Structures are given as C-alpha cells and as structure tokens.
Amino acid sequence: MNSILLKMKEWSNYKHLPLVIIFITAIIMFFLLIGNVKENTYDIKEFQLSPDTIRAVKTIEDTVKTEEERERVAAEIQPYYQFQEETADNQAAIISSIFDSVIEIKKEVIPEGEAENRTSQLEKLKKEIDKIVDNASMVQLNDEALITLLGQSPAVLEKSSDTITTLVKDMLDKPIRFENVSDKKKEIEDQVRKSLRYSNNYMNLLSSIARSSVVETEIENEEQTEIRIEQAKASVEPIRILQGQILVQKGEIIDREVYRQLKLLGMLTNKSSYKPIIGVALFVVLTMWVVYVQTINRKVKTKENSKSLLVVLFSLLISVLLMKVLQFIAYNFDVVIAFIFPTAIVSMLVYLLVNERMAFISTIIIAAYAGFIFQEGYTNVFQMEVSLYILFGGIAGIFALQKMNTNSQILRSSLIVASVNLIFILFYLLMTKTTYGVGDLLFYFGAAILSSILSGALTIGILPFFESLFGILSTMKLIELSNPNHPLLKKILTETPGTYHHSVMVANLADSACEAIGANGLLARVCCYYHDIGKTKRPGFFIENQINGYNPHDNLPPEASRDIIITHATDGANILRKHKMPKEIIDVAEQHHGTSLLKFFYYKEKEQNDKVLEEDFRYTGPKPQTKENAIISIADSVEAAVRSMKEPNSDKIQALIQSIVKDKLQDGQFDECDLSLREIKKIEESFCTTLNGIFHSRIEYPK
Numbered sequence: 001m002n003s004i005l006l007k008m009k010e011w012s013n014y015k016h017l018p019l020v021i022i023f024i025t026a027i028i029m030f031f032l033l034i035g036n037v038k039e040n041t042y043d044i045k046e047f048q049l050s051p052d053t054i055r056a057v058k059t060i061e062d063t064v065k066t067e068e069e070r071e072r073v074a075a076e077i078q079p080y081y082q083f084q085e086e087t088a089d090n091q092a093a094i095i096s097s098i099f100d101s102v103i104e105i106k107k108e109v110i111p112e113g114e115a116e117n118r119t120s121q122l123e124k125l126k127k128e129i130d131k132i133v134d135n136a137s138m139v140q141l142n143d144e145a146l147i148t149l150l151g152q153s154p155a156v157l158e159k160s161s162d163t164i165t166t167l168v169k170d171m172l173d174k175p176i177r178f179e180n181v182s183d184k185k186k187e188i189e190d191q192v193r194k195s196l197r198y199s200n201n202y203m204n205l206l207s208s209i210a211r212s213s214v215v216e217t218e219i220e221n222e223e224q225t226e227i228r229i230e231q232a233k234a235s236v237e238p239i240r241i242l243q244g245q246i247l248v249q250k251g252e253i254i255d256r257e258v259y260r261q262l263k264l265l266g267m268l269t270n271k272s273s274y275k276p277i278i279g280v281a282l283f284v285v286l287t288m289w290v291v292y293v294q295t296i297n298r299k300v301k302t303k304e305n306s307k308s309l310l311v312v313l314f315s316l317l318i319s320v321l322l323m324k325v326l327q328f329i330a331y332n333f334d335v336v337i338a339f340i341f342p343t344a345i346v347s348m349l350v351y352l353l354v355n356e357r358m359a360f361i362s363t364i365i366i367a368a369y370a371g372f373i374f375q376e377g378y379t380n381v382f383q384m385e386v387s388l389y390i391l392f393g394g395i396a397g398i399f400a401l402q403k404m405n406t407n408s409q410i411l412r413s414s415l416i417v418a419s420v421n422l423i424f425i426l427f428y429l430l431m432t433k434t435t436y437g438v439g440d441l442l443f444y445f446g447a448a449i450l451s452s453i454l455s456g457a458l459t460i461g462i463l464p465f466f467e468s469l470f471g472i473l474s475t476m477k478l479i480e481l482s483n484p485n486h487p488l489l490k491k492i493l494t495e496t497p498g499t500y501h502h503s504v505m506v507a508n509l510a511d512s513a514c515e516a517i518g519a520n521g522l523l524a525r526v527c528c529y530y531h532d533i534g535k536t537k538r539p540g541f542f543i544e545n546q547i548n549g550y551n552p553h554d555n556l557p558p559e560a561s562r563d564i565i566i567t568h569a570t571d572g573a574n575i576l577r578k579h580k581m582p583k584e585i586i587d588v589a590e591q592h593h594g595t596s597l598l599k600f601f602y603y604k605e606k607e608q609n610d611k612v613l614e615e616d617f618r619y620t621g622p623k624p625q626t627k628e629n630a631i632i633s634i635a636d637s638v639e640a641a642v643r644s645m646k647e648p649n650s651d652k653i654q655a656l657i658q659s660i661v662k663d664k665l666q667d668g669q670f671d672e673c674d675l676s677l678r679e680i681k682k683i684e685e686s687f688c689t690t691l692n693g694i695f696h697s698r699i700e701y702p703k
Contacts, residue, residue: 017306018296025313026288032320037276041267046259050248056241056265065239073232080224087217088172092165095213099161102149145205163195168213175218185211287365294361307470308354312362315349319366323373338374338386339447343393344417344455351401352474363394389424396420414456421448473582478526495536498544503529509635513686517679524628527588534572558605562598566619591629592636594669595621623672630673638687653691657684
C-alpha cells in the first residue's frame with residue numbers, strides 16, 4: 001500500500017502529467033461524441049426493396065438536378081428582338097429610287113424607231129438599278145422587268161412609286177419577324193393589286209417589287225439573348241437534398257434516382273466518409289487545448305496544475321455523461337428534453353474549486369458540447385438553442401456564487417439561475433413558430449426550474465467528493481471552517497483565549513496582506529485561526545495565556561522551555577491531522593515559524609553554556625512553502641511584537657515591521673516560497689496600514 005501511495009506521489013509531480021491527463025480525457029470525449037456524427041451507410045443495390053425508411057444524413061447539392069433545372073429555364077427564355085426603325089425608310093427609299101431612275105431615263109428624247117437608243121436606255125437603267133440594289137434586300141430586276149418599267153408613262157410610274165412606297169412603309173413601320181415575312185409578302189401583294197389597276201404584266205412586276213421590299217424589321221440580338229439565358233441560369237437556386245429528407249420509404253423499390261442520391265450522399269457502404277470523424281477529433285482537440293492553456297500556470301507546481309485540470313475535466317466529463325443520458329431518453333418525447341440539463345453545474349463546480357476565469361471558459365466549452373450532443377440527427381451541426389440555454393444559465397451560476405458560498409446560499413443562488421433559464425425559455429417559445437399546448441408550456445417552464453435546482457443540488461453533492469478526491473480546499477469549505485462554532489475553534493477560545501485573540505489579529509493582518517499581493521486572503525485568514533492550536537496542550541507556557549504575571553519558564557531550564565515552545569508547532573499539526581483538517585491548514589501549523597531561531601532561550605542558554613549550538617534552538621520547520629504561509633509567518637511575529645510595544649506609533653510600528661521582515665530575509669525563511677521583493681514591500685505597507693488602524697491615537701477622557 002505504501003509503495004502504491006509513493007508511486008502516486010511521484011506521478012503527481014511528473015511535469016508532463018497535465019498533458020497525459022488531457023490526452024486521456026480527449027480520447028474519452030472523442031468516443032463519447034463520435035456517436036453523434038457517425039453516418040448511416042447501407043449495403044444495398046439498385047432495384048431492391050429498401051430495408052428501412054432512409055433519410056438524408058446531410059444537406060448536399062444535387063448537381064445533376066440543378067443542371068437539369070438550369071437547362072429547362074434556359075430553354076424557356078424567349079429570344080431578344082430589336083426593332084429596326086430605319087428599315088421602313090430604307091426600303092421605301094430604294095423603291096422610290098428605282099422608279100425615279102426609270103423616270104429620269106425616260107425623259108431623255110428617243111427618236112422613234114431607233115432601237116439602239118432603246119438599248120442604250122436599258123443599259124443605263126441596269127447600271128442605275130445595280131447601284132441601288134447592290135446592298136439592298138431585294139431581288140434583282142431582270143431585263144424584261146426593266147423594259148416593262150421603261151414602257152410605262154411617267155404618270156403611271158409616279159403613281160406606282162407613291163402607292164408601293166406608302167404601302168411598304170406602312171407595313172415595315174410595324175415589327176415583322178423572320179417567320180412572318182412570307183405572310184407579310186403575300187399581304188402586301190394583295191394590297192398592291194387592290195390599290196392599282198394596270199396590265200397583268202405590269203401588275204406582276206409591281207407585286208414582285210413590293211414583295212421583295214418586305215423584310216424582317218425585328219432582328220434577334222444573340223448577345224442579349226445569351227445574357228438573358230445566363231441570368232436565368234444564375235437565378236436558379238441549387239437544388240439540394242436536405243438533411244432529414246426521406247429518400248425512400250421502407251419496402252419501396254430503390255430506383256436509379258434514389259440510388260444516385262444515396263451514392264451522392266456517401267450513404268452506400270463503399271462510399272463512407274471519414275470527414276465527420278476527423279471533424280469530431282478536431283473539435284475535441286480544440287476544446288482540450290483551450291482547457292490546457294487556460295488551466296496550466298507555469299508559476300504553480302505541477303501537482304497544483306494537475307488538480308485544477310482534473311477538476312475542470314471531471315466536471316466536463318460528468319456533464320457530458322448527463323447529456324448522453326438525456327439524449328438517450330429524448331427519443332421518447334416530443335419536447336426538447338435537453339432543457340432539463342443542469343445548466344450551471346459546471347460553472348458552479350469550477351468556480352468554487354478552481355477560479356472564476358476557468359468557470360467562464362468551462363461554461364463556454366460545455367455549451368459547445370451540448371450543442372453538439374443534442375443536435376438532432378437531421379438538423380445542422382449544432383443545436384444552438386440548447387447551447388445558448390446552457391451558456392446563459394452557466395454564466396448566471398457564476399454571478400450568483402460571487403457572494404454566496406455556503407450550502408444554503410448555493411441553493412438560493414439556484415433561484416438566480418432559474419430566473420435566467422425561464423427568461424431564455426420564454427425567448428425560445430416566442431421565437432419558434434410552433435403552437436404549444438398547456439402541457440408543453442408547463443414542461444418547458446418546469447424544466448427551466450428543475451435545471452436550476454439540479455445545478456445547485458448536484459454541486460452540493462459533488463463538491464465534497466471533489467474536495468476529498470483531489471485534496472482541494474474550496475471557498476465554501478474555508479467559510480465553513482471559519483465558523484466560530486467549529487469544535488477546534490471553540491477549543492482554542494475556551495482553553496487559550498489569549499491565543500484565540502492573537503490568532504484573530506494575525507488573521508486580519510494576513511488577509512489584508514494577501515489581498516494586496518493577489519494571494520488567497522480567505523485561505524490565509526482561516527489558516528491563522530488554527531495555526532497556534534498546538535498551544536492548547538500547554539496553554540500556560542505561552543505568554544498571551546498567562547495570568548497574574550506568573551511565567552512558568554522562569555523556573556525551567558532553557559532546554560525545557562525550548563522543547564515546550566518548539567513542540568507547539570508539531571503538536572498543532574498532529575491535532576489538525578487527527579481531526580482530518582485540510583493539508584493547507586496543517587502546513588501552516590508546521591511552517592508558520594519555519595526554521596527560525598528561538599532567540600530568547602538560545603541566548604539564555606548561551607549565558608550558561610558557550611558551546612550551545614544555534615541549530616538546537618531552531619524550529620523544525622519546514623520553511624514556508626507558499627506566499628500565504630510566508631505572510632502568516634511575518635504576521636505572527638509582527639502582531640506579537642507590536643502587542644508588546646509600549647506606546648506604539650506609526651514610525652515605531654513601521655520600523656519594527658521592517659526589522660522583523662529583514663531578519664527573516666537574512667535568516668533565509670523565504671527561500672522556499674516565491675515571494676518577490678516588490679511583494680514583500682507591499683506586505684510591509686499593508687501591515688503598517690492595518691496596525692495603525694488598530695493602535696491609533698485616542699483622546700484621553702477626563703476622569
């Protein structure tokens with residue numbers, strides 16, 4: 001058994017122990033969380049019956065369906081047409097130019113019977129027509145058509161030109177698309193034949209000119225059409241397979257489409273994804289890293305760091321296990337059963353056993369874990385409402401405990417947590433669109449209250465276990481030990497009233513000094529109450545308990561007096577151990593005199609024996625190991641010295657304090673604690689301020 005305890009003690013000082021603790025906890029957390037993200041896969045083939053109702057395990061874009069929808073929308077886009085307003089004028093101008101050219105050439109005098117001149121006119125007209133219709137949308141007029149035109153009188157030509165020009169312009173002033181040109185050509189031919197009455201041959205020519213003048217006036221703008229198509233495609237929202245969406249019902253045929261969706265989601269056995277596993281691992285590593293860097297203090301011993309780390313990690317593990325239990329039973333309820341979880345349990349435990357900063361950090365981490373664990377199988381990664389619920393409840397627990405530390409006060413602080421829980425529940429109910437019945441409302445409000453009660457009750461129940469397991473002296477325990485009704489304090493008060501008064505004075509000094517340098521003032525105060533309990537064995541041998549001026553040391557040899565005085569430190573430690581008091585208080589009883597010299601009896605013995613050794617008249621120690629112990633050591637000496645001073649004043653008190661501190665420094669009493677010179681200076685100033693307040697000048701009242 002002793003060998004096991006020795007091994008445990010060695011391990012507690014192993015410098016890499018915190019890393020080992022974090023690593024083991026991370027593995028446990030990983031396996032607790034992996035079940036929340038493990039994907040469902042199926043060993044199925046196309047066209048077989050589905051063994052279960054299969055839902056999508058995640059939200060993913062269906063690229064095939066998205067592309068099909070984009071092509072469908074693109075096909076529905078109508079071409080973009082632009083109306084060419086100038087077309088009517090251009091075509092009318094061409095027609096007018098043709099007839100004007102014929103009229104101009106006919107004005108030339110042609111002698112009768114001179115066929116050569118007629119041929120010359122035809123050639124001139126052909127050249128003019130070629131110039132006109134070279135880039136125009138008209139059929140070329142052949143020689144027969146030109147001869148027919150030359151054979152008409154100027155009056156006929158002018159009327160024909162005016163009529164056809166007007167008809168063509170009227171028609172082309174309206175939008176005409178390519179597919180309608182044929183109908184419009186036929187329509188204008190009918191209009192020409194109704195408007196003019198000439199020979200059949202000439203009317204055919206006029207109809208041909210009119211038909212050839214009709215062209216499309218509304219042209220497709222391919223560039224704009226393409227832009228519209230691209231805009232339409234871009235406006236199509238990606239089609240997604242939604243998480244929780246039913247892909248196929250149990251017993252239905254798994255067709256090609258369903259199989260394709262299962263393959264896309266990676267739900268087939270041969271397509272399982274490792275991404276969720278890696279994600280959980282990263283999440284756990286991230287949270288454990290935050291706990292590690294925020295808990296480990298390089299200035300503190302490994303053993304103390306390990307204690308703080310274990311408290312935080314055990315609190316997180318207990319909470320995660322509670323969440324897993326709630327998650328397991330949640331499937332039997334239609335309401336959000338997670339609201340029963342004790343929101344403030346982690347924050348309260350860590351606040352009382354470690355510190356406020358770690359309580360806030362632990363609350364944030366457990367809220368993240370809660371969102372992860374309570375997320376429903378077909379929702380997003382985190383259940384945000386549960387995360388926020390635990391976050392606000394945990395923070396409320398921290399603020400509630402800042403002025404409440406006893407068991408009854410912890411339960412009362414649960415009322416503050418309950419009020420915050422209820423406010424959040426009200427917010428949740430108002431923000432959700434679901435209509436709740438009276439039964440649902442009673443559950444949610446009851447869950448908020450039950451959550452707060454469980455937070456306080458579980459904190460009270462777990463706290464002693466943590467204190468015992470990790471040897472931690474919590475704030476609540478310290479306040480409990482400071483109660484004057486404690487049996488040991490009653491013992492000091494009744495058996496050594498002078499020592500009790502001395503202890504209270506030392507406690508005031510030590511508490512103020514600790515607060516000045518950022519040490520634990522409450523711990524120092526409580527330790528001071530018990531530090532001289534060893535004097536209860538022989539109360540009359542200590543000057544503060546002597547009455548009527550009788551001092552038994554006057555009749556004892558220095559060695560005997562030395563043994564009695566020095567033994568009070570070890571006697572006190574033994575009494576405290578017997579009553580199973582915390583180690584910190586036992587350490588103060590042993591260390592408050594360190595290895596200092598019992599000067600009075602040493603010099604008294606030296607008067608009789610020059611060969612006396614100084615070591616024989618020193619306390620057995622050890623020297624103070626912590627700042628609090630060192631401060632108590634100074635306060636113990638200072639209080640006794642100032643109390644014996646005649647007519648104390650500010651200057652005398654300051655000089656005495658500096659002298660005592662200097663003597664202890666030179667004697668090496670602070671060599672094993674981490675007090676700095678700056679902190680020692682602050683301690684001296686604190687002692688001066690406190691003692692000057694006690695021994696202030698008083699007005700002398702008349703008799």
